[in-house]
């Protein structure tokens with residue numbers, strides 16, 4: 572197990588510039604969303620046990636702590652999606668480093684507002700807003 | 702990542718890993734549309750505090766039922782296949798000892814098949 576941890580640590584502390592941080596974040600968000608997806612299919616499966624059982628599951632998600640984790644999930648999906656699109660564009664088109672910089676900035680210009688909008692709709696009800 | 706990225710500069714040679722690399726790009730574009738739309742639909746349009754048994758039952762058994770069931774199954778298959786192939790890459794990157802490498806990948810395959818079966822069962826056999 573030790574070499575796994577040290578490989579991971581080297582990955583995180585390696586000084587590769589923004590491209591490397593983009594990759595680390597892409598990897599962490601991808602793993603996070605995949606783990607959520609397993610949970611999500613299990614929670615949906617409970618609908619087969621009827622209305623009351625499903626209501627209990629939904630109640631678990633209504634907990635403020637869960638709503639906060641949900642905002643984290645929203646950000647993860649949106650970052651992974653638009654950074655993934657950037658990776659695809661760079662792979663197939665291989666633009667100049669100048670264009671690559673612009674693409675990286677564009678990712679955040681899309682990801683931040685979209686995440687904030689979805690976060691507002693998710694969190695506002697628990698503060699009695701909206 | 703750099704190794705995979707540089708693949709794009711080579712001639713297309715086929716083989717499982719090249720197809721897997723290609724599939725990640727294709728499914729990525731598909732998921733950009735259907736997974737992001739699913740997320741925004743649930744949070745911004747329906748809004749999570751309004752989700753109930755009836756809401757889901759109406760979506761699956763109403764006039765648009767066949768559409769949403771197809772949509773959900775497409776999401777299920779694309780997201781899980783993309784996600785678990787990604788996890789397989791992560792295992793290959795960090796777990797080098799042959800026995801553990803095979804063990805974790807076999808575990809991923811078992812979870813993948815189980816979860817896809819449960820998801821498909823839910824979407825197709827729900828009657829309300």
Ligand code: HEM
Pocket residue numbers: 594597598600601602604605608648651652653655656658659702705725726728729730731732733734736737780781783784785786787788790791
């Ligand atoms: C929403 C649109 C999505 C796009 C555009 C996208 C795009 C991509 C791309 C291009 C890669 C390959 C990266 C590389 O070669 O280094 C990738 C990897 C990955 N994706 Fe996605 N993806 C999306 C959604 C998802 C979802 C929903 C999940 C989880 C179920 C997921 C999980 C992963 C994982 C675990 C990896 C492997 C990460 C790595 O190798 O570092 N992705 N994604």
Ligand code: HEM
Pocket residue numbers: 604608611612615616641644648736739740743744749752756757760769773774776777778780819820821823824
């Ligand atoms: C916390 C955020 C999310 C909420 C509140 C949510 C809500 C729901 C609901 C209510 C359903 C029931 C079916 C329907 O009404 O169409 C559903 C199904 C589904 N969702 Fe989500 N979803 C979320 C995030 C995601 C993400 C990020 C993904 C993809 C990675 C995803 C993939 C799926 C799939 C595959 C199904 C079909 C499930 C099955 O086969 O049983 N969901 N979701």
